[in-house]
Amino acid sequence: MTDVLIDMEGGANTRAGRAFAWILFTEIPEGDWWVGGHADNTFVSPPGAFLVNVVVPEGYMNAAHKSDVHAAVTSAITQVMSGSSQAGVAASVLVVIDEVTEGNWGAGGKTISLDSIADSVGLPKSGERFRWVRSYFEAKARQFASAGYPVDVGGLLASAASHRQPPIA
CATH class of the missing domain: 3.30.429.10 (Macrophage Migration Inhibitory Factor)
Known part of the structure; x- marks a missing residue:
């Protein structure tokens, strides 16, 4: 196992x-x-x-x-x-x-x-699997940002959190 x-x-x-x-x-x-x-x-x-x-x-x-x-x-x-x-x-x-x-x-x-x-x-973080991981967390960061979640809500890879965009007014 x-x-x-x-x-x-x-x-x-x-x-x-x-x-x-x-x-x-x-x-x-x-x-x-x-x-x-x-x-x-x-x-x-x-x-x-x-x-x-x-x-x-x-x-x-x-x-x-x-x-x-x-x-x-x-x-x-x-x-x-x-x-x-x-x-x-x-x-x-x-x-x-x-x-x-x-x-x-x-x-x-x-x-x-x-x-x-x-x-x-x-x-390795350069392979296909981790590219998928980054894509997942970048999408999650954008979703959090668009919903107006606080920046420190957690649940994001630090490297993906930089892809957060400000909430849409």
Whole structure:
């Protein structure tokens, strides 16, 4: 699963990139997980019920990246649990991607940005993926400006905040 995370995060297979790839498995006691009103496997497909929560910085994944993550995480679980990745086998593997708003992620007691994460894990900011990230945040900055949001509202890459234009009078 770590390799899936490294791949989905842009391939930062560095010491810092691996240190950023956290996985938490929590087994739910029998009778505490209900699907379709039943605590048994009445509505659970092989290899079992899984709820995978993937947490990423906002604006780092477009729709295609998210689809790739859904497929890769589901495939990894089904391969390990059943040795198969046949269609229909993984209907009870749910993958939810949560995006953390820029400025809301912290480590070591400090707020970290997507820019600083890329720097620390060794991802180049000159490639196609980060160009998409910048485009996303530049559009968000323009949207904030046109709606009259305060300049210090947060939620923007510092490098994209410079693309804020004054509100239209």
